[in-house]
Amino acid sequence: MSDESGTQDIPAGSPEGGPRPEPIRFFGTTWVDHDNGYALRRAGVAVGSLAAAVASCLILRFAYEGLQIADTGSFVTVLVIAVFAVCSALAFRNTWDGFGRRPDPDRQASLRGLLAIGFVGSLLAYFLRSLTEAPGEKLHRQEYESARRQHEKRSTRRTGNPSKKKRPR
Numbered sequence: 001m002s003d004e005s006g007t008q009d010i011p012a013g014s015p016e017g018g019p020r021p022e023p024i025r026f027f028g029t030t031w032v033d034h035d036n037g038y039a040l041r042r043a044g045v046a047v048g049s050l051a052a053a054v055a056s057c058l059i060l061r062f063a064y065e066g067l068q069i070a071d072t073g074s075f076v077t078v079l080v081i082a083v084f085a086v087c088s089a090l091a092f093r094n095t096w097d098g099f100g101r102r103p104d105p106d107r108q109a110s111l112r113g114l115l116a117i118g119f120v121g122s123l124l125a126y127f128l129r130s131l132t133e134a135p136g137e138k139l140h141r142q143e144y145e146s147a148r149r150q151h152e153k154r155s156t157r158r159t160g161n162p163s164k165k166k167r168p169r
Helices: 038-070 076-097 105-110 113-117 119-132 137-155
Strands: 008-009 019-022
Touching: 019 137, 038 076, 038 119, 076 113, 076 119, 105 113, 113 119
Parallel strands: none
Antiparallel strands: 008 019
16 A cells, blocks of 8 residues: 555556556445445445434434533523533544545644544534535546556556667757
8 A cells, every 4th residue: 555645556467557546435445436336325325424414413402401401501502502612623624624625633632632622513514515425536537547657657568678779860
């Protein structure tokens, strides 16, 4: 597997030759040619992520009602709502940016708790991206096409002996 792109190089003697596309969660490698139920998978991912976001909002509503029943006061209620709103916005932005470029592992590790709190934002980003393409498809396609071009450059062979090439006089 290539370090920077995630595409997998196939050994030179194999019949396919060249890099293989990296599978995407829920889509495998169907994103390459948009075959084997790609559109149906995209619709399923969109519906599933939206349903998960709605269910998550219902659960958060129960938590809000629990705060109301506990009579914790308006400050705590506003604080909890603000935390979930900010964390969801940050999670949305982080997830959305992750579809266009490889995320930094150290940054991801430091944001793990914040992203867990803002899970609704991540689900909504996944839903919106799945309306146009498989989430992360653009990034994977760019990396795959780049790896294929590099492989074609490496695998083209020169014909003949360059020292015997006729030079113009």
